[in-house]
Amino acid sequence: MALKNTIKTAITGLRTNKTRSALTILGIVIGVAAIVMVVSLGQGARDLILGEIEGIGARVIAVIPGRQPKGPTDILATLTASLKERDLVALKRKENVPHAEAIMPIVFGSETVSYQGETYRPTIFGGTELMAELYDVYPQRGRNISEDDVRSSADVVVLGSKVAQELAQGGDLLDARVKIKGRNFRVIGLLAKKGGASLFNFDEIAMIPYTTAQNYIFGINYYNRIVIRADSDETVSRTEEDIRATLRAEHNITDPSKDDFGIETQADALETVGTILTALTVFLALVAAISLVVGGVGIMNIMLVSVTERTREIGLRKALGATSKNILAQFLFEAVALTGIGGIVGIMLGSSLSFVISLAITNIAGIGWNFSFPIYAAILGIAVSSAIGLIFGIYPARKAAAKSPIEALRYE
Secondary structure (H helix, E strand, O other): OOHHHHHHHHHHHHHHOHHHHHHHOHHHHHHHHHHHHHHHHHHHHHHHHHHHHHHHOOOEEEEEEOOOOOOHHHHHHHOOOOOEHHHHHHHHOOOOOOOEEEEEEEEEEEOOEEEOOEEEOOEEEEEOOHHHHHHOOOEEEEOOOOHHHHHOOOOEEEEOHHHHHHHHOOOOOOOOEEEEOOEEEEEEEEEOOOOOOOOOOHHHEEEEEHHHHHHHHHOOOEOOEEEEEEOOHHHHHHHHHHHHHHHHHHOOOOOHHHOOEEEEEHHHHHHHHHHHHHHHHHHHHHHHHHHHHHHHHHHHHHHHHHHHHOHHHHHHHHHOOOOHHHHHHHHHHHHHHHHHHHHHHHHHHHHHHHHHHHHHHHHHHOOOOOOOOOHHHHHHHHHHHHHHHHHHHHHHHHHHHOOOHHHHHHOO
């Protein structure tokens, strides 16, 4: 029998039992749809987070206190207050770090903010006037923290949009007084809504001078970060080396393995976050792919039932000259066709749901979440679903091909 006739016969067999065929591929549809959704949403999250990191700028370098952990036993080594005022002063000297264009110490923690009986617990972010420029968070109304505010440890605060909304309850907080740890802070600025995908959630932030945060809020004499911006992309590596040499000299460190600080560039952050997100997406996709195996088992069971029900048809075809090879090809093609169609439907369903979810996140959460259609996941879905049909369809097809025409014609 020609291949064309074999395919035609297989399609006829599938169309004869449309409802059963539809139910048979349900597991494949769900599995492929889940894979497409996971990869699509994972790619959207990856693009969003990496975009936020890139938005900070490739020239920004972060100095982190504590020895960078190399294993679980090193976690405590990171909890050190190794960045002090003397380090900031040393880093600001041009002879030490000649390509440092801007330097900002950062202090952060959590504390309750209250206003007229309303309370909210945001992240208290102690910085300088460079905060807006480095992180692109300019006040929508009011002004930013000034150099004078930092120098005088002024009780002034710039509030994120959610903090202001929770405290004001529809009112206007600009120039109002809010309490932080018992002190009255004048609200000098209100940030525009930025969304929660940044390294810091600037919607849930209360920004004050770092000197105020150190002296009156947290009572510490060290920094949680020192952020440095190089004067050009080409001098980032040189600046990183200068920072490392300066801090080692300040801390009397001669063995690089004993560094009590870490340095992270945006390239490092992009690589680390990208690797983590990719690994997470692959893991979730593999978990979703388990349903494809379940769908394959379902297809094998249905094909075995179909072989039993069509025993007389098999006997009649063999009596008319069909070979065992023809019967094997027919049932194998039916299995592959079922899973292939399931894969296509799954791709369409998964892409549609991903688009709807991306749209909902953008409109409801106010995050710039872009829909991404994963072409490689779609191709993989079709290939894997077809392979599932081939693998799980072999046994039923072989069983059909092995039937004796005489016994098959006698089957009731």
